[in-house]
Amino acid sequence: xxxxxxxxxxxxxxxxxxxxxxxxxxxxxxxxxxxxxxxxxxxxxxxxxxxxxxxxxxxxxxxxxxxxxxxxxxxxxxxxxxxxxxxxxxxxxxxxxxxxxxxxxxxxxxxxxxxxxxxxxxxxxxxxxxxxxxxxxxxxxxxxxxxxxxxxxxxxxxxxxxxxxxxxxxxxxxxxxxxxxxxxxxxxxxxxxxxxxxxxxxxxxxxxxxxxxxxxxxxxxxxxxxxxxxxxx
Ligand code: CA
Numbered sequence: 001x002x003x004x005x006x007x008x009x010x011x012x013x014x015x016x017x018x019x020x021x022x023x024x025x026x027x028x029x030x031x032x033x034x035x036x037x038x039x040x041x042x043x044x045x046x047x048x049x050x051x052x053x054x055x056x057x058x059x060x061x062x063x064x065x066x067x068x069x070x071x072x073x074x075x076x077x078x079x080x081x082x083x084x085x086x087x088x089x090x091x092x093x094x095x096x097x098x099x100x101x102x103x104x105x106x107x108x109x110x111x112x113x114x115x116x117x118x119x120x121x122x123x124x125x126x127x128x129x130x131x132x133x134x135x136x137x138x139x140x141x142x143x144x145x146x147x148x149x150x151x152x153x154x155x156x157x158x159x160x161x162x163x164x165x166x167x168x169x170x171x172x173x174x175x176x177x178x179x180x181x182x183x184x185x186x187x188x189x190x191x192x193x194x195x196x197x198x199x200x201x202x203x204x205x206x207x208x209x210x211x212x213x214x215x216x217x218x219x220x221x222x223x224x225x226x227x228x229x230x231x232x233x
Contacts, residue, residue: 006120007031009050011041012082013059017105021054024109038062045075052119054112057083057094065090065097072098078119082107088224095178095225102176102225118174118231135170137218137229140209142170151209161186162205169219174231176222202227 008025012018013036022032033048035041038061045053053071057064068079078100083090086104094102100119103112135142139152149156149166158166164186169177179195187197206213220228 005029005031006051007033007048008116009033009035009041009044009048009053011035011038011053011059011064012056013037014056021109021112024113028113036060038064038067041067041071045071045077050077052078052080052116054116055079055081055099057081057085057090065094068094068097068099078116078122080112080115080119082112091176091222091225092178092180095176096180100175115174122172122175132171135173137170137173137231140218142166149209151211156208158205158208161201162208165201165205166209169227169229173229176226176228178226182226198227 006029008030010018010021010025010032012021012034015036018034018036022034025032033044033050035044036059038059041053044050055064055068059067064081064083068081071077071079079098081094081099081102082105083094083102084105091102091104100122101115103115133144135144141150142148143150144167147163149158149163165182168182168185179198180192182198183191183194186201187194191197202219203213206216206219210216210218218230220230222228
């Protein structure tokens with residue numbers, strides 16, 4: 001294959017919405033593959049190897065969350081869920097099932113394109129180092145080699161938990177992380193139900209890295225779902 005354009009698999013059963021998404025993706029240089037049913041998805045992923053999957057949850061022959069869970073058994077392709085279900089528990093179950101991000105319908109095309117770029121950036125690939133040595137978000141700078149965090153000129157003193165939290169958010173910047181994902185990663189699988197840990201330590205971290213912790217600009221709360229470190233890139 002000589003086609004270097006990023007291909008996107010759009011799984012959506014409403015023809016009108018699918019046409020709209022296709023037109024916008026075409027215009028932005030993506031190559032679009034379409035599916036309207038769960039049963040078509042596995043074959044299309046194995047034959048076309050798309051760089052990202054946009055997935056509607058309510059499909060005529062199955063549920064997108066179950067599909068996400070089964071895809072995650074064999075593929076790391078980024079999955080961005082598009083759904084009319086705006087309830088927090090739906091977002092959480094899609095993300096916990098392995099989706100990379102979640103957009104509630106109706107969404108703006110620019111928002112979708114931005115989320116796709118984030119999802120694509122987080123996909124490990126051969127020509128991209130898996131782990132970065134430093135991150136900057138506005139005037140917040142994280143030097144992983146030296147284990148130093150600075151806000152402007154000031155060096156910040158983070159506890160080991162706060163540092164782990166910040167690093168997890170930085171590595172996933174732009175992407176929402178659920179309470180469960182954060183607990184699993186920072187504290188370990190045994191702590192999956194201790195959501196208050198996340199709230200407490202996130203508040204402490206915000207006091208240190210936000211210019212105005214009451215109006216956080218870096219760490220955004222996704223109510224009932226989790227947190228996202230705003231990606232300025
Ligand atoms: Ca649908």
